Amino acid sequence: xxxxxxxxxxxxxxxxxxxxxxxxxxxxxxxxxxxxxxxxxxxxxxxxxxxxxxxxxxxxxxxxxxxxxxxxxxxxxxxxxxxxxxxxxxxxxxxxxxxxxxxxxxxxxxxxxxxxxxxxxxxxxxxxxxxxxxxxxxxxxxxxxxxxxxxxxxxxxxxxxxxxxxxxxxxxxxxxxxxxxxxxxxxxxxxxxxxxxxxxxxxxxxxxxxxxxxxxxxxxxxxxxxxxxxxxxxxxxxxxxxxxxxxxxxxxxxxxxxxxxxxxxxxxxxxxxxxxxxxxxxxxxxxxxxxxxxxxxxxxxxxxxxxxxxxxxxxxxxxxxxxxxxxxxxxxxxxxxxxxxxxxxxxxxxxxxxxxxxxxxxxxxxxxxxxxxxxxxxxxxxxxxxxxxxxxxxxxxxxxxxxxxxxxxxxxxxxxxxxxxxxxxxxxxxxxxxxxxxxxxxxxxxxxxxxxxxxxx
Amino acid sequence: xxxxxxxxxxxxxxxxxxxxxxxxxxxxxxxxxxxxxxxxxxxxxxxxxxxxxxxxxxxxxxxxxxxxxxxxxxxxxxxxxxxxxxxxxxxxxxxxxxxxxxxxxxxxxxxxxxxxxxxxxxxxxx
Numbered sequence: 001x002x003x004x005x006x007x008x009x010x011x012x013x014x015x016x017x018x019x020x021x022x023x024x025x026x027x028x029x030x031x032x033x034x035x036x037x038x039x040x041x042x043x044x045x046x047x048x049x050x051x052x053x054x055x056x057x058x059x060x061x062x063x064x065x066x067x068x069x070x071x072x073x074x075x076x077x078x079x080x081x082x083x084x085x086x087x088x089x090x091x092x093x094x095x096x097x098x099x100x101x102x103x104x105x106x107x108x109x110x111x112x113x114x115x116x117x118x119x120x121x122x123x124x125x126x127x128x129x130x131x132x133x134x135x136x137x138x139x140x141x142x143x144x145x146x147x148x149x150x151x152x153x154x155x156x157x158x159x160x161x162x163x164x165x166x167x168x169x170x171x172x173x174x175x176x177x178x179x180x181x182x183x184x185x186x187x188x189x190x191x192x193x194x195x196x197x198x199x200x201x202x203x204x205x206x207x208x209x210x211x212x213x214x215x216x217x218x219x220x221x222x223x224x225x226x227x228x229x230x231x232x233x234x235x236x237x238x239x240x241x242x243x244x245x246x247x248x249x250x251x252x253x254x255x256x257x258x259x260x261x262x263x264x265x266x267x268x269x270x271x272x273x274x275x276x277x278x279x280x281x282x283x284x285x286x287x288x289x290x291x292x293x294x295x296x297x298x299x300x301x302x303x304x305x306x307x308x309x310x311x312x313x314x315x316x317x318x319x320x321x322x323x324x325x326x327x328x329x330x331x332x333x334x335x336x337x338x339x340x341x342x343x344x345x346x347x348x349x350x351x352x353x354x355x356x357x358x359x360x361x362x363x364x365x366x367x368x369x370x371x372x373x374x375x376x377x378x379x380x381x382x383x384x385x386x387x388x389x390x391x392x393x394x395x396x397x398x399x400x401x402x403x404x405x406x407x408x409x410x411x412x413x414x415x416x417x418x419x420x421x422x423x424x425x426x427x428x429x430x431x432x433x434x435x436x437x438x439x440x441x442x443x444x445x446x447x448x449x450x451x452x453x454x455x456x457x
Numbered sequence: 458x459x460x461x462x463x464x465x466x467x468x469x470x471x472x473x474x475x476x477x478x479x480x481x482x483x484x485x486x487x488x489x490x491x492x493x494x495x496x497x498x499x500x501x502x503x504x505x506x507x508x509x510x511x512x513x514x515x516x517x518x519x520x521x522x523x524x525x526x527x528x529x530x531x532x533x534x535x536x537x538x539x540x541x542x543x544x545x546x547x548x549x550x551x552x553x554x555x556x557x558x559x560x561x562x563x564x565x566x567x568x569x570x571x572x573x574x575x576x577x578x579x580x581x582x583x
Contacts, residue, residue: 237539240539240562241562244470245469245470245473248563248566249473251563251565255566257477257480258476
């Protein structure tokens with residue numbers, strides 16, 4: 001089997017995708033051509049005032065039916081094709097289509113007058129399409145064959161070797177015996193066809209090469225992003241190690257393992273511990289995000305979203321009881337459709353959202369989790385009547401290290417990494433997350449916040 | 458009283474953990490690298506090993522744990538690490554790494570004591 005595949009494209013999915021799409025486009029286009037041919041055969045006499053002989057009518061009808069039949073066959077074969085460069089693949093399929101179409105067109109040209117028919121112009125159009133998908137040598141061979149056969153037919157008619165099928169009423173005088181016209185026309189159409197092939201083929205090759213370069217540089221970019229994340233992880237880890245040691249000593253002192261500590265010193269040591277705990281929290285968050293960004297592919301398993309909430313709420317139970325916050329789950333779905341996702345990552349995301357809702361909601365507040373069915377997915381709303389987020393902060397709230405102005409001023413502890421992790425996880429699942437404040441549970445002085453997440457099934 | 462070997466390359470972590478465990482009356486022996494740790498465990502035959510994941514290499518703690526188990530040393534191991542679950546490595550107990558518990562650093566004195574007591578209790582019941 002001739003290999004039509006350029007060496008760079010063998011493992012290049014984009015290339016195969018493009019060929020596949022073109023093949024299906026050709027098939028659709030061909031049905032259009034068949035329809036146009038039928039209209040042409042039936043109405044040419046009324047519209048153009050031309051007349052076909054019975055031989056021409058029969059030939060044109062047979063050719064049109066033939067195109068219709070082979071197009072149907074091509075359409076049914078298409079879906080079974082594999083993108084294997086060593087077997088019959090979509091590219092060979094394109095070549096077969098090309099040869100069938102050119103044969104049909106050659107017959108149409110012959111039966112509508114050879115040199116006299118404007119249909120021969122369609123060869124140029126076929127050549128351009130062929131140049132876009134077939135390798136240079138193959139399309140050049142086809143172009144030369146088409147020119148040779150066309151010239152052969154034209155001269156065959158000229159020397160009366162082949163019967164001429166003139167379209168009555170098209171031309172005032174017959175041209176097929178006019179040697180000068182035959183020479184001029186053949187030279188021009190041959191030249192146009194050949195140049196179209198050369199130019200289109202060159203441009204197509206250039207485009208493919210540029211596309212490939214783009215893909216390669218994108219891969220390089222991804223690789224350097226991975227390197228960067230690994231570097232960040234190692235640096236952060238190096239920072240965390242001494243912090244952990246520091247923390248251990250502080251705990252020993254604070255818990256009296258080294259004997260009593262003076263009250264004044266103790267209170268400052270407690271501040272040191274709180275601040276170093278903050279730093280450890282931050283390093284943990286950075287490590288978490290770096291790891292998430294390194295995870296290019298998430299594991300996908302079937303998950304019932306309610307189970308995730310059950311686990312998360314169980315883990316937060318102490319927190320909920322301490323703050324006496326009421327947490328409700330409202331499941332408005334008719335069916336418990338499962339989603340495909342990574343339960344570990346989704347747990348991190350929802351755990352973050354719920355602990356935020358608890359943290360920023362005053363004692364005896366309300367947190368409502370609503371699950372709704374949406375087209376191709378699930379919508380999850382986590383709504384509270386807590387401190388809310390000021391309007392000017394809403395746009396930045398999902399950025400790394402960003403903390404809303406009201407929670408910074410009120411002295412809530414945190415690193416500002418939670419929401420960027422959540423957004424990252426949800427987007428990795430092909431979902432979206434948005435935020436509203438005030439929420440629908442808003443009370444006076446308690447605007448509340450609502451996070452709306454969509455996860456596709 | 459029970460004997461505990463702590464293997465960690467960070468002298469401060471060794472010191473701090475020893476302090477806490479001493480105060481609770483345990484006998485503590487320390488080692489700062491995997492080779493020394495292996496020797497000490499062989500000599501002392503402790504009731505519990507506290508092992509750091511990253512020492513000279515990012516994962517030599519894992520290999521040491523595997524080596525202990527391969528050599529039929531079944532002493533419970535409490536593994537400490539600064540990474541662990543924060544970065545998504547969720548180790549099931551004795552699944553990938555043959556240890557009995559896995560804790561993320563920094564570990565508070567109370568939690569350390571709690572884990573140690575639990576693992577020692579478990580060893581007695583075995």
